[in-house]
Amino acid sequence: MFGYLRIDKAELKVREYEAYKAVYCGLCKQLGRDYSVFSRAVLSYDCTFYAVLLMSLNRGCKGFRDGRCVCNPLKKCKFAECSDQSYSKAAALSIISVYYKLHDDLLDSGFFRRLPIYFILPLFSRSHKKAARLYPELETLVAEMMRMQRDAESGSETSIDEAAHPTALMLSKILCAEGADEPQKAVLSELGYQLGRWVYLMDAADDYYKDRRNGCFNPFLKYEKEEAVNRMEDALSVSLGRAFDAYSLLELTDFKGITENLLRFGLPLQQSRVVSKLTEVTDDKSL
């Protein structure tokens, strides 16, 4: 995942923002505890959202504790405490997805870009093994997604829907597994599918110029810029709309302000940032 699942800080209440930060710090700590100091570097907003959603669904958050930031001991921070697997699952997903992302980069990039990856990868493979052992279902889903993505991108006539399908399906299955009963499973898999689709399309929109320059695959490249931008906006907004419709059917109490903020403000904000950047820039080289 790519760091698009962010909240809009300006629209959050202060206590909600503090709770969000406390989950962020808690997840960072968990990464350090379960894996290694290096693995803290894979901390992302996406997986923070995953942790928030899990805690919200399972009502796992058991209050907050004062502490100090591990990376910067001068900074005080709060940690959200959690009694279930939310943190450890989110930490495992972070590790697994970054591991596969690095592998993917290895196949895609040139020699000089590959060099640093060769150094980082061994650090991760131990962590990855552990994460895969703890949560084999997450490992299978991410590996399957990567395989499907390769297949989809190697096709000559890949549509927007086909290109976004692997990521969407992965998130759909990851979230579906958390449902308590059938209706909730249905809601979560629709939410996951549309969010995953949105994330993939955001990444594609963000990399439009880069991929065109480097000759990489991008589902929007077959359209001219104007048409591509229209299609992006359309596809992104429809996915977001459907995700929000699904979200409305979830009955959450804990962290409700945070998840709602993300869907109603955070994601549209990210979307307009990416799309407007694309329309403003006329010169391809400057990106």
Place this chain on the structure above:
Amino acid sequence: MTNPYEVLGVSPSATDEEIKKAYRELAKKYHPDKYADSPLKDVAEQKMKEINEAYDQINDMRRNGNTQSSSYRNAAQSKYYAVRVYIQRNMVDEAEQLLGRTPVEERDAEWNFLMGMCYFRRGWNDKAKEYFTTAHNMDPGNAEFKTALDNMNRRAGYGYGGYAQSTGGGSSDCSFADVCSMILCADCLCSCCRVCR
């Protein structure tokens, strides 16, 4: 039996006006039209049913009046009846297989609409919109096809946060005709909530 007041999220001491307001808000949230073509239709309908029952029950208790059970309109029979049943049950692969058997020259507006539904259920919004558009163009008078397309366009105008920027596409403008037809449609379809009874 759950407490009807809990379902509506109001206290038992709430006034009739407050209860009506709470009901209205929830009805808007779970309105079946919003989920008409969504795979979550059943879930939304179930929620709608729950709040309808709760609202009725409270009104009964308060007035000792009689209630009417909600009647739900069935989809009109068509030659694609089996396909529609499959789609309703979320059996998209089977529906698509059946549709695939229709010879190319016999593929009419409804065929395109149902293909669109299959893709929509899968989450393939782009393809779905293509088929809905074709269906609507082939039979512009059909309200069902138009609603499906309008729903897609409504979602494309996703701008709950107020951050939605028009980037020159101009797709978000709304004409008087749209407003009129929306009010008409809403009026016809509004058989599920109790407020305008």
